[in-house]
Amino acid sequence: MKKIITIFMAAVITVSAAWLALRPDVRFIATAAVESAFASEKLPEKTGITARKYTLDELSEREDVEFNDDLILVNTSHTLENTYIPTLVDYKETGILLTENFSEAFTKLNTETKNSCGEGLYFSSGYRSFAEQEQVYSEEGSDTAQLPGASEHMTGLAADVYVNGFAGKSIIKSPTGRYVNNNCCKFGFVIRYPFGKKSVTGISYEPWHLRYVGLPHSEIITKNGLTLEEYVDLFEYGEWYSYGEYVISRQQGDELFVPETFSECSISPDNCGGYFVTAHR
Ligand SMILES: [Zn+2]
Structure with a gap:
């Protein structure tokens, strides 16, 4: 026996x-x-820094502070108005519209992918307007499409990519697709809808959907096995957190604290009523 x-x-x-x-x-x-x-990489830790308070108007006039939407959370609970129109660029004149930060980071990711795998990525979809998403939703239905306003494609910070011969879920059947899934966080991207997280994101595994959130956020999210929903929730409003050479703070109100000294600083709304301030020391 x-x-x-x-x-x-x-x-x-x-x-x-x-x-x-x-x-x-x-x-x-x-x-x-x-x-x-x-996954249990180090999470950002609370820290104390010297910071000064500015009005949003004052900050928008500063040339050393970048305003972007890199950290906006978009899902069925945090939607975008149909008037939301991001500033976009035409990626290498392909007709695929994306934010400038996405475009610049994607160029780097694609160059490294080509160098390492011998082939690059192609886009099947980038920015989609509210009206275009309405059409996609009416054609595909709620099984595969998001309601207008709830789709990340409306931000210009998300794109669907494929590898020659491997589109959709089969992208990870290709070594290049797996390479991109494993390495995109180095360039500011996350696999926005990871496997096994549908209960959090509301969306099944999409290894082809890249979302730009910027550094160091992409690395923290990926190395800790988080979703953007879970990541945004890590931060208590009004606190400062340190992670490597970065300090991060989530704040509310029309006046925001910004570190007294930094080499780079960016501010993004969180689409939950607050803002993220990210500064490179
Ligand atoms: Zn997508």
């Missing part, structure tokens, strides 16, 4: 191993899910 159980167990292990070996995408998802569940 003992021998039969041993043989049976060995067979199960062999079949599972062979199956994982034959399906690199399944193996990739399994590895990513395990890594995400046990």
Whole structure:
């Protein structure tokens, strides 16, 4: 009896191993899910800094402070008005519209991808206006499309990408797609809808949907296995947090604190009624 159980167990292990070996995408998802569940990189820690208070008008006049929307949270609970129109650029004159920060970071990501994998990424979708999203929603329905106002594509900070011959979920069947999923956080991007997080994001696994959030946020989110929803919630309003060479603060009101000294500083609304101030020391 003992021998039969041993043989049976060995067979199960062999079949599972062979199956994982034959399906690199399944193996990739399994590895990513395990890594995400046990991810415990250092989170930003509360810190005290010398900061000064400015009105939003004063800050918008400062040339050393960048205003962007990089950290806005967009989902069915935090939607955008149909009047929301981001400032966009035409990515390398492809007709794909994205924010400037997305475009610049994507150029770097794609260059590294080409150098490492011998091929780059293509876009299937970038910015979509409220009206275009309305049309997508009416054509595809709620199974695959987001309600107008709840789609990240309206921000110009999100794009759907594919690798030659591997679109949609099959992107991770290609080594290039897996490389991009593993490395995009170095350039400010996150896989916005990770595997196993539908209960948080409301959206199933989308290894093709890149969202730009900027550094160091993309690295903190990815290395800790978080979603943007969970990340935004980490920060108590009014506190300062340090992470590597960065300090981050989430604040509310028409007056915001900004560090007295910094090399770079950016401010983004969170689409929850507050702002993120991110400064590189
Ligand atoms: Zn998408």
